[in-house]
Structure formats: C-alpha cells, structure tokens
Amino acid sequence: MPPGIRGPLAYVGTLRGALVTVGIFASAVGLATAAVLPELRSLGLGIFASGAAALTFLAMATLMRPYHRVARRTQRYELASLVSVLALTGIVALFNYVIVQSDVVADLTASEQYTLAPQTLDTLTERLDAPVEATAFIVDDSNAVTPLEALIAERMVDYLREFERRSGGRFSYQVIDPERFPDIAYSKEVTQWPSVVFENANAGTRQKVVATSNPEQEFLTALLVVLGLSQKSIYVLDGYSSWDLTDQNDPDAPQTLGFALRGLEGDSYNVGVLNLIEDPRIPDDASLIIAAAPDHELGIEDGTALNAYLEGGGRLLALLQPDLPGSWRALIARWGIDALEGYVIDPDSHVAGSEWVPLVGNEGYASTEVTSEASTTFFPSLAPLWVVRAPEDMPTLVDLKPIALTSENSFASDRIERVRRLSTDLGGPFMVGVIARVRGPVDRPVPASAPVTTVGVFGDADFVSNRYFYAFSNSDLFLNTVNHIAGDDALVSIRPKPTVFREMAMTPRELEIVRYIGWFLLPLLVALFGSAVWWVRR
Amino acid sequence: MRRVLAITYRETQANFVSPIAYVIALVFVSLTGYFFVDAMSASAFPEATVEPYVGRATFILALLGPLLTMRLLAEERKLGTLELLMTSPVRDWEVVIGKFAGAFVVVISAIALTSVYVGLLFLYGNPDPGPIFTAYIGLALFAGAALAVGLFTSSLTSNQIIAAVLSYGILALLSVIHLAADHVGGAPATLLRELSMVVHFEDFLRGVLDLRHVAYYISVVVVLLYFTTRTLELGRWR
Numbered sequence: 207m208p209p210g211i212r213g214p215l216a217y218v219g220t221l222r223g224a225l226v227t228v229g230i231f232a233s234a235v236g237l238a239t240a241a242v243l244p245e246l247r248s249l250g251l252g253i254f255a256s257g258a259a260a261l262t263f264l265a266m267a268t269l270m271r272p273y274h275r276v277a278r279r280t281q282r283y284e285l286a287s288l289v290s291v292l293a294l295t296g297i298v299a300l301f302n303y304v305i306v307q308s309d310v311v312a313d314l315t316a317s318e319q320y321t322l323a324p325q326t327l328d329t330l331t332e333r334l335d336a337p338v339e340a341t342a343f344i345v346d347d348s349n350a351v352t353p354l355e356a357l358i359a360e361r362m363v364d365y366l367r368e369f370e371r372r373s374g375g376r377f378s379y380q381v382i383d384p385e386r387f388p389d390i391a392y393s394k395e396v397t398q399w400p401s402v403v404f405e406n407a408n409a410g411t412r413q414k415v416v417a418t419s420n421p422e423q424e425f426l427t428a429l430l431v432v433l434g435l436s437q438k439s440i441y442v443l444d445g446y447s448s449w450d451l452t453d454q455n456d457p458d459a460p461q462t463l464g465f466a467l468r469g470l471e472g473d474s475y476n477v478g479v480l481n482l483i484e485d486p487r488i489p490d491d492a493s494l495i496i497a498a499a500p501d502h503e504l505g506i507e508d509g510t511a512l513n514a515y516l517e518g519g520g521r522l523l524a525l526l527q528p529d530l531p532g533s534w535r536a537l538i539a540r541w542g543i544d545a546l547e548g549y550v551i552d553p554d555s556h557v558a559g560s561e562w563v564p565l566v567g568n569e570g571y572a573s574t575e576v577t578s579e580a581s582t583t584f585f586p587s588l589a590p591l592w593v594v595r596a597p598e599d600m601p602t603l604v605d606l607k608p609i610a611l612t613s614e615n616s617f618a619s620d621r622i623e624r625v626r627r628l629s630t631d632l633g634g635p636f637m638v639g640v641i642a643r644v645r646g647p648v649d650r651p652v653p654a655s656a657p658v659t660t661v662g663v664f665g666d667a668d669f670v671s672n673r674y675f676y677a678f679s680n681s682d683l684f685l686n687t688v689n690h691i692a693g694d695d696a697l698v699s700i701r702p703k704p705t706v707f708r709e710m711a712m713t714p715r716e717l718e719i720v721r722y723i724g725w726f727l728l729p730l731l732v733a734l735f736g737s738a739v740w741w742v743r744r
Numbered sequence: 745m746r747r748v749l750a751i752t753y754r755e756t757q758a759n760f761v762s763p764i765a766y767v768i769a770l771v772f773v774s775l776t777g778y779f780f781v782d783a784m785s786a787s788a789f790p791e792a793t794v795e796p797y798v799g800r801a802t803f804i805l806a807l808l809g810p811l812l813t814m815r816l817l818a819e820e821r822k823l824g825t826l827e828l829l830m831t832s833p834v835r836d837w838e839v840v841i842g843k844f845a846g847a848f849v850v851v852i853s854a855i856a857l858t859s860v861y862v863g864l865l866f867l868y869g870n871p872d873p874g875p876i877f878t879a880y881i882g883l884a885l886f887a888g889a890a891l892a893v894g895l896f897t898s899s900l901t902s903n904q905i906i907a908a909v910l911s912y913g914i915l916a917l918l919s920v921i922h923l924a925a926d927h928v929g930g931a932p933a934t935l936l937r938e939l940s941m942v943v944h945f946e947d948f949l950r951g952v953l954d955l956r957h958v959a960y961y962i963s964v965v966v967v968l969l970y971f972t973t974r975t976l977e978l979g980r981w982r
Contacts, residue, residue, distance in 0.1 A: 287974045294970050298963045302956070306938075310955035314874030320952050364950070709789040710869035720784050720864055724777035728860055732773055736766025743761050 225260055232257025251307060255300040262293050309371075322368055326426050330373045336408045338432055340366055340379040340425075343391055343399040350385070358417050359400040365421040366402065369429075377429075406432040420472060427474040438493040438692060440470055441480035446500040446534075449667070451479060458673050463498050465675040469685050475692075482508035494521045494692045497534070499667035504533040512537065517646065519657030521691050525667035528589040528622075539594050540647040541661040542603055543640055548618035550588040550636055550665065551625055555613045557584050561625040564588050564612050566638060572608040576641070576686045582678045583610070589665035590618040590636035600648040604658055609639035609687065639664040639683075641691060662691045747838045748845070755816075755846020768808050769854040775804050780861045792869030794862060795949050798879040801858070802945055805851065805887050806919065810911030812850060813894030814904040816843045817976070821902040826979075836976045840969050844895050851887045855880070875951030882948025885961035889941060890915060892968035899975040915941070 236254025313321040322330075344359045345351050351359070366379040384391035384399050394403045394412070401416040402425070413428040415421075431437070442451055442463065454464035470477045480488070480495070486507040488495065495515070504512065516522060524538055530545050538545060552564035563586045571577035590612075597603055616634030617627045627633075641662040646652025664687075669680045712720065759765040776797040783796030820826040829839055865871045890911075897910035922940035925933035937943050941964075944957040 284978060287978055291971060291974055295967060298967050302938075302959055302963055305959040306956045308955065312953040313951065314878055314953055315951035316872045316874060320950060708792040708870050708872055710784060710792050710865070711789070712784070712868045716868055717784065720868070721781050723860060723864065724781035724784075728777055728857060729770055729774040732766060732770045732857065736763055736770065739761060739766065740763050 222264060225264055229257045229260035229264065233261065251300075251304045255297070255304055259293070259297045259300070262296065320364060320368060322372060322422060326369075326422055327372060329426060329429060330369060330377065333435070334373055334376045334429070334433065336376070336406050336433060338377050338404060338406050338429060340369075340377070340402050340404050341390070341394060342366055342379060342381045342402045343384040343394075343396050344381055345385055345399060346383040347385070355400065355417065362400055362402060362418070362421045365425055369425060402428070404428040404432045406434075409434055423472055423474070427472075430474065437474055437476045439476040439478060439489065439491045440494045440496060440688070440692070441478045441489065441492050442467065442496045442498060443500070444479045444481045445483040446502045446504070447498055448501060449499045449671075451498075453672065456672055457676075460668070460671055460673050461499070462672040463670065465672045466498075466670040466681075466684060469675065469681055470688060473685055473689065475688075482511055486511040488512070488515045488520070492520070494523060494688065496688075497522065497524045498670075499525060499527050500531060500534045501527065501529070503531045504537065509533060509537070513540070516541070516659045516661065517656075519659055521660045521662075521693075523662040523664075523688060523691055525664050525670060526589050526591075527667055528587060530589065538661060538663055540649055541644050541659060542594055542597075542600050542606060542642045542648045543661065543663050544592050544594045545663070545665065546590040546592060546618055546632060546636070548590060548620050548632070549622045550585075550590050550612055550616055550634070550638075551619045551627070552612045552616040552634070553625065553627075554615045557586075560586075562587060562619075562622045564616065564638065566610045566612075570610045570612070570638070572611055576607075576609050576690050577683065583669065583680050583683050584674070584678060585638055585664075585666035586668040586674070587622060587666065588612075588636075588638060590632065590634070591640055591663060591665045592637060593640075594648065600644070602645045602648055602652055602656070604643040604645055606640065606642045608637045609641065609662075609664075609683070611635040611637060636665070638666070639687065641687070660691050660693070662687055747834045748842050751834065751839060751842025752845040752849070755843050756849045759812075759846060759850045764812065765850045765853070768812055768850060769857060772801070772804055772808060772854040773857050776801050776858050776861070780858075792865045792871035794865070794871075794876050794879050797858065797861065798883055799949055801855070801883055802886050802942070805883070805890050806912075806915045808854075809847075809851065809887065809890035810894040810897070810908045810915070812847050813891050813898050814908040814911065815898070816847065816895055817898040817972070818902050818904045818907045821979075822904075826976075830976070830979075837969075837973045840895065840899075840973045840976065844891060844965075844969060847891050847895070848888060851891065852884060855883055855887065872951065875949065878948045878951050878953050881953065882945050882957070885948075885958065886941065886945055889961045889964040889968075892965040892972075893918075896968040896972045896975070899972045899979075 232253050234257075236250045236252070236257055239250030240254065313319065342359075342363060344363065363381060369377050370379055379402075382390050384396060391397075391399075394414075396403060396414065398416055401414060404413045404415070404425070405411070409432065411432040411434065413431040415424045415428050418424045427437075444451060448461065450459065450462040450464070451467065452464060453459050453462045454468050456462065457465075467477050475493075478489075480492075482488070483505060488511060492515070495512070512522075524534070526534070526538075526545055528547075528549050535545050549562055550564055551561045553561055555565045555567065555570065557563040557565050563584050565582060565584045567582050593600075593606065597606055612634045614635055615627075616636060618632040618634075618636070619625075619627075620631075639662065641660065643658050643660050645654070645658050646656040668674060670684045675681050675684070779797040779800050784790050817826065820829060830836070862871075862876055865876075893914050894907070894911040897914065898904075898907040900910065901907050918939065918941045920940075920942075922937045922943045925936040928936065938960070941961075944960045947954045947957055
C-alpha cells in the first residue's frame with residue numbers, strides 16, 4: 207500500500223468512512239430507483255447526484271493529501287480552487303439535469319393556453335411507440351405575413367415545442383423557411399404556409415396540417431394518423447332534409463351544416479354522407495349516424511335498416527325540428543324519447559325579443575360530461591322533448607341523461623309567434639337535448655344480453671347551422687355531445703382554448719397620456735430625483 | 745448574514761447617493777418606455793401585454809448590467825482598497841454576495857419603475873396577469889445572471905473597461921449560442937439551447953413558469969458568484 211494511503215479498515219468509525227458509505231449507498235439506491243421506477247426517476251437521479259457529489263469531494267480531497275505535502279501553498283490553493291470549481295460546476299450541471307427531468311411547469315395564462323389536454327399527454331407519453339418528426343414551414347420575414355398569420359404560426363410552434371417537450375424524445379420538430387428552402391417544401395408537397403408535416407419514418411406515413419387555429423387538436427390527429435391509429439367514422443344522413451351539407455364558406459347560411467361537419471373533421475373524425483334511400487346499407491365502420499333536420503318520411507327499407515342498426519347497438523344523434531315527420535317521431539320513441547308537437551316558448555330565458563329562441567345558461571344544463579365546457583347556448587325554433595313514459599316503466603333503459611332543460615315557465619305553443627301561454631298549452635320544463643342508453647327498444651321486452659344502443663336527440667337543428675354554429679357555446683355543446691355518444695376514447699376531442707385578444711381600448715387623448723408618461727414623465731422624474739441627490743451630495 | 749446585509753446596505757447606499765443608480769434607471773426606463781409607447785401606438789387596438797418592452801429589456805439589461813458591475817471589484821483592486829476589504833473581518837463570499845446584492849437592488853429598482861406601464865395596461869386594457877407576473881420574474885432572474893457575469897469579470901482584472909468588455913462578450917455568447925444549435929443537431933444542439941439565456945427567457949414571456957428555466961438562471965448566478973469568490977481567494981494567496 208503506498209505511503210500516506212491507509213487501509214479501508216482505518217476509515218471505519220470516521221467521518222470520512224461514514225461519508226464514503228453514504229455516498230456509495232446513495233449512488234446505488236439512486237441509480238436503481240431511476241432505472242427500476244420510471245415514475246420516481248427524478249428523485250432517483252437526485253439521490254444519485256447527491257451521492258456522486260459526496261464521493262467526488264472525498265476523492266478529490268484524498269487525492270490531494272499527498273500533494274499537500276510537496277507543493278507550495280499557492281499551488282495547493284490553485285489546485286484546490288480548480289477542483290472545487292469543477293466539482294461545483296458538475297454538481298450544478300447534475301442539479302439542472304435532474305430539474306429538466308422533473309418537468310415542473312406552471313402555466314399561468316388565464317386560459318391555460320400552453321397546457322396540453324390529458325388526452326394529448328396520454329398519446330405523447332403512452333401511445334407514441336415510434337419516432338415522429340414534424341417539419342413546420344413558416345416564413346421568417348415578418349413583413350411577408352399578416353399579423354394573424356404570424357400569430358397562428360407562433361401558436362403552432364408553441365404547440366410543437368410543447369409536444370416535443372412532453373414526448374420523452376420520441377417527437378421532434380424543425381422549423382423551415384419555405385421561401386429560403388423551397389426544395390424542402392417541394393419534397394414534402396407543401397404549397398401553402400404556415401403548415402406542418404408530420405412523418406413517421408418507420409411506417410413511411412405522412413400527414414399535413416395547414417394553418418390552424420386549434421393546433422393541439424389537429425396536431426394530435428396528425429400524430430395519430432401517422433402512427434396508423436384509426437379514425438372513427440361518422441355518417442350524416444342525406445335525402446331526408448332540405449338542408450345543405452356541403453357549404454363550408456357562407457357564415458350566414460341558415461340551413462347549412464357545413465361548419466358543423468368541418469368541426470367534426472377537426473375533432474379527428476372521418477365524416478361521410480350516407481343516403482339510405484339509394485342504398486339501405488349502413489357501413490360497418492359507422493361509429494355514429496347523424497340525422498339533421500329530417501323533414502321527409504323514412505321509407506320502409508331505409509327505416510328498417512336504420513332500426514336494425516340501432517337494435518344492433520348502433521348510435522344515433524337526431525337534430526330535430528318542429529313538425530317532425532311521423533316515422534321519425536316513431537323511430538326515436540322506440541328508444542324512449544318523445545318529440546312533442548309545437549314550439550318551445552320560454553318567457554324566462556330567451557334571446558332578447560325572441561321568446562321562441564330559448565337561451566340555456568349554466569343553470570339549465572343537466573349533464574356535466576357534455577356541458578362542462580359549454581357556457582351559453584341558444585336554440586331557435588325548438589321542438590319540445592320529453593320521455594315516452596317514466597324511466598321506471600322502461601325496463602330496457604340503462605340511463606337517460608337530459609343535456610339541458612328549458613325554464614319552468616316555458617310552454618309548447620302551436621305557433622312560433624304566440625308568446626302568451628294558453629290553458630291548453632303543455633307546460634315546461636322540456637328537455638332541449640337528451641342522451642338515452644337503452645338495451646333494446648322500450649316498447650317490447652328484450653333479453654338482458656342485448657347490446658346497448660345510444661340515441662341522442664336535440665329538439666333543434668338550427669343551433670348547429672352555419673349561422674349559429676360558432677355563436678356562444680353552440681359548437682362546443684354539439685361536438686361534446688357527438689364525442690360522448692361516439693364513446694370516443696381512441697380519438698378524442700379537445701376543444702380549442704379560447705384565444706382572447708386582450709386589447710387596449712384607448713381614446714386618442716388617453717394614448718397621449720400614455721405617451722406623455724412613458725416618454726417624458728417617468729424618465730424626467732428619475733432624472734430630477736437623481737439630479738437632486740447629486741446636488742445635495744455635491 | 746449580518747455582514748452580508750451590512751455590505752449590501754453599504755453598496756446600495758453608495759449606488760443611490762452617486763449618480764450611477766439614477767443613470768442606470770434613467771436609461772432603463774427611457775428605453776423600456778420608448779418600446780412600451782411604441783407598441784401602444786402601433787395599431788388602433790394594441791394588445792395589452794408587457795411583452796414588447798420586457799422582451800427587449802433583457803437586451804437593455806445585458807448592456808447596463810456590466811456597466812454597473814465593472815467597477816465593483818476592478819475599481820477596488822485598482823485603488824488598492826480590495827486588500828483592505830480582504831483583511832477586514834469578513835469572508836470573501838460575504839463580500840461577493842454583498843456587492844452582488846447591492847447591484848441587484850439597483851437593477852430591481854429600475855425594473856420596478858416599469859410597473860407604471862403595467863398600471864397603464866390595467867387602466868386602459870384587460871391584460872392577463874399571469875404572463876405579466878412571469879415576465880417580471882424572468883426579468884429579475886435574467887438581471888441576476890447578467891450581474892453575476894459582470895461581477896465575475898470584474899474580479900478578474902483591475903481594468904474596468906476590460907471587465908465590461910469581457911462581460912459583454914460572455915453575455916453576447918450566452919445570448920446567441922442557441923443559434924448554433926441549428927447547425928449541429930442532436931445532443932450538442934440540445935446542450936447549446938440549454939446554455940442560452942435567451943431561450944430560457946422565452947417561456948417567462950409566454951406566461952409559463954418552468955422550473956428548469958428558474959434553475960438555469962439561479963445556477964448561472966451561483967456558479968459565477970462562486971467563481972468570483974474563488975478568484976478573490978486566489979488573489980489573496982498571490
């Protein structure tokens with residue numbers, strides 16, 4: 207054994223020996239914890255870092271002992287300084303590494319703008335089983351884009367950064383200026399920007415997202431698509447209504463479902479149109495059938511197909527209007543919901559001056575799953591809904607959830623313009639919308655093993671027309687209801703967070719005051735105060 | 745701790761009875777005021793946010809910080825008062841922390857003056873308080889890091905100009921180092937981004953309080969103050 211170095215037993219019972227033991231023990235336990243228990247990785251690394259730091263200090267001190275005997279005092283001090291500086295730097299680096307792993311973040315924006323939804327986090331942490339790369343095509347030159355485009359691009363990059371941070375290294379992104387590198391944009395078939403291309407190199411899949419105001423939802427959809435996870439399909443029935451299903455441009459169109467269908471596509475669904483009159487077969491991949499504003503009777507073959515689909519555990523969302531054809535009324539009655547005659551007039555809660563447009567606020571909602579994110583909604587020309595019989599008299603009923611109710615003083619009027627209640631009018635409250643889960647039709651006994659059918663009904667379709675879809679929380683209520691009925695746990699709905707533009711409202715005079723304070727008053731006060739102090743001290 | 749507070753008090757007092765603190769504050773509020781008013785005048789309905797002037801205030805702090813710190817130790821060394829200080833019954837780290845805290849008080853006072861702009865935002869608009877809070881937290885941390893860099897370079901030389909230029913060099917490097925990340929990729933790119941003072945500031949402006957950014961700035965302060973202390977101690981043995 208070299209002179210000056212003692213045997214291990216000599217350290218037993220000393221502080222140095224205790225520190226070595228604790229250091230080795232902490233390092234081993236920390237490493238084992240980090241390796242075996244991923245959820246305690248940060249803690250494990252922290253323990254390991256502490257142990258390693260203690261051992262480093264002791265090792266340095268031990269190594270320097272012989273040196274102390276031979277070197278000059280200044281040299282010893284320089285070496286000691288160097289060692290301590292390196293040790294501290296190492297400890298700080300380790301500390302930062304542990305902090306980076308801990309991922310403690312607080313989003314203090316009012317709308318939690320940068321907090322990913324649990325569904326997104328679940329996908330990024332649990333379901334991202336292959337590396338996915340994204341390329342964002344964003345023009346660098348701020349003069350070449352409008353302020354709105356710049357804002358959208360900024361938000362898209364914010365979300366890409368958040369996706370990368372939360373993915374545990376399995377998702378990465380780069381930002382490319384398509385005007386500087388048009389060849390890259392061309393190679394990825396990008397012709398408009400800002401846009402983002404998601405690619406799964408292993409599977410060779412690619413999905414493009416063009417400028418979006420809801421990056422989280424659309425990025426998540428793109429991610430799921432390139433990972434090869436299927437999208438659910440929703441079919442909208444055609445041929446029973448005079449409503450237009452295609453127009454996605456006219457924001458004032460009253461009897462158009464274009465915006466609502468675009469909303470469904472934004473919620474990760476494949477949306478198709480189904481005409482049962484021409485071909486009475488319902489595709490096997492149908493997760494939900496939507497019947498919007500039906501005003502034509504169901505035929506025999508198509509009606510049979512629709513009933514068979516429902517009896518087999520299908521899902522239907524019916525957006526009704528007053529004066530509903532009898533075959534449709536009979537169809538939903540089989541599942542426990544009664545569409546009553548007339549229009550709902552609500553003297554207590556309605557859009558100003560229009561008693562025939564019931565307004566539903568927080569107190570009117572009944573189902574928290576569907577209405578948790580909805581604030582105010584309204585329903586022009588609402589048909590009153592109720593149940594065909596008491597729930598206890600429907601043995602096949604699994605559950606029945608009203609979505610919203612009109613007020614106590616509402617009533618069903620035979621004419622839309624009549625706002626005074628007659629003694630013959632049926633009194634409210636009525637259900638604005640309802641979701642029933644039934645194990646077979648309520649009008650006949652069925653075996654307990656029968657599949658569960660889900661039928662959602664709204665007494666109004668206008669609230670999802672282009673004209674009203676983005677008014678108040680109408681779109682949220684509709685999309686949440688679809689998500690709920692579709693039983694969607696693979697592909698999810700994430701409502702876009704409200705982007706509030708917090709603007710200053712200043713008159714020209716007030717702007718002058720701001721200018722005066724910012725440019726003159728504040729600097730002048732500081733200068734005056736400083737001058738006064740200097741004068742006194744002088 | 746009592747001695748640290750005493751040095752802090754003495755340094756703060758020295759700054760505020762001399763023109764230094766006021767010149768720093770004047771330049772800071774003038775420039776931030778210009779950026780604030782400029783943003784408010786940019787459109788008919790400007791956004792009620794502190795981002796236009798807080799974002800640029802980091803640049804102003806990187807300019808003013810070294811001017812404030814360059815004299816702290818370099819001047820003492822040049823005048824020969826550092827030896828006096830070193831032989832007084834205070835520890836080296838107490839001197840370093842006291843001087844750092846004295847400079848920090850000046851900068852925080854200058855930053856606090858800009859709360860007038862926050863008041864105007866609330867008076868004429870409806871700003872989101874979260875990002876304002878985080879932006880000011882970030883600004884204070886950035887200021888601390890800039891001052892720590894300045895104090896460290898001040899401990900290396902007796903020439904104030906050299907100390908300031910060295911500070912500018914280090915701060916400039918730490919401000920642009922992330923730009924090199926685009927050219928290297930992989931782990932080195934991550935490391936370069938993690939070293940950047942600018943990258944770590946971005947989340948504060950957005951309203952996100954991320955512990956790793958806080959840890960980064962605190963680490964810069966701790967490491968550089970420790971370096972400064974060791975430099976002073978080494979000087980004692982030479």
